[in-house]
Amino acid sequence: MLKPAEHGFFVGYFKKTPADIKALMIAFIVFFIAGMASASVLMSLNTESPGAGSYADELHGEYLMGTMELKPYPILRVPAEGSKPARAVMLAGSGKFGVDARALPLAGKTAQVGGIFVKRGDLEMLLIGGGDDLKAADLQTSVNLSVAGPQNLGRWRLxxxxxxxxxxxxxxxxxxxLSHKACANLCLNGGVPPVFVSxxxxxxxxxxxxxxxxGGPMPAALRDKTAVPVVLEGSVERRDDLMIFKVDRLVDGA
Structure with missing residues (x-):
């Protein structure tokens, strides 16, 4: 009579597992663990980097002084100083809010602004706190800060x-x-300036x-197009070191 355990046929009530089935099970477990580990490594390598963006305490409690502009969103135009070129700094508030109401009385005037930067690549935005972080410059130290006109870089499809x-x-x-879509919508609805990442x-x-x-705020039709690939057409304008995409057409969107 054949003994199942000796011929690779396993029956539950036999106490001994056949050697070839035992080897197969061990090999399967080893390859399964190795496969899962390899898949995890490959998935991590293919995951998009969250980017090198970070907070930067560039001002160290001091202030930037410049001319306040409101369109399309509050921008502080800081003149060149020595070897430092002129810059146009986008402004936002704490939390998920912009600073439109606070900046309105300072339109076209010399303002001093404090806070902390967020920076990523050529993107920078100054996050303004409360109190004296945004106010008219002291008349005793205020100077006539002339700003250069915008430079038109032509029409683009991006x-x-x-x-x-x-x-x-x-x-x-x-x-x-896409994982950031809801958060982005909250920020934009609160007045934080929108940015196009080309x-x-x-x-x-x-x-x-x-x-x-x-030249006004971003078209309302684009508010539903955050966090997905889109193709936009319009003209590009340079203000100091800031690029502004003046959109007039949504070509395609996911």
Whole structure:
């Protein structure tokens, strides 16, 4: 009579597992664990990096002084000083809010602004706290800060993603992508300036402050297009070191 345990046929009530079945089980377990480990490594390698964005305490409690502009969103135009070139700094508040109401009385005036930066690549945004972090400059130290006019870089069709400049700059990781869509919408609804992250640079820049064709805030039709690939058309304008994408057409969207 055949003994099942000796011929590779296993029956539950036999106490001994056949050697070939035991070897098969061990090999399966080893290969399964190795396969899962390899899959984990490959998935981690293919995961998009959250980016190098971060907070930067560049001012160390001091202030930037410049001319306040409100369109398309509050921007502080800081003049060149020595070897430092002129810069146009996007402004936002704490939490998920912009600073439109606070900046309105300072339109066209010399303002001093404090806070902390978020920076990622050529994107930078100054996050303003409360109190004296945003106010008219002291008349005793205020000077006539002339600003250069905008430079038109022509019409472009760009592929990329709409996000908010605060989280996209490094306040959140990831600050872009579908997993960040709800957060981006909250920021944009609160007045945080929107930013377009382009897949291809224009004159060395990949981040653009978004505006409407006439230079006002981003078109309302684009608010539902955050965090997904879109193709937009419009003109690109340079203000100091800030690029502004004045969108007039949504070509495609996911």
């Amino acid at each position: 592929t990329g993603e709409i996000c908010d400049g605060k989280c996209g700059g490094g306040a959140m990781k990831p600050g872009t992508g 897949t291809a640079p224009v004159d060395g820049h990949s981040f653009f402050l978004l505006s409407s064709e006439d």
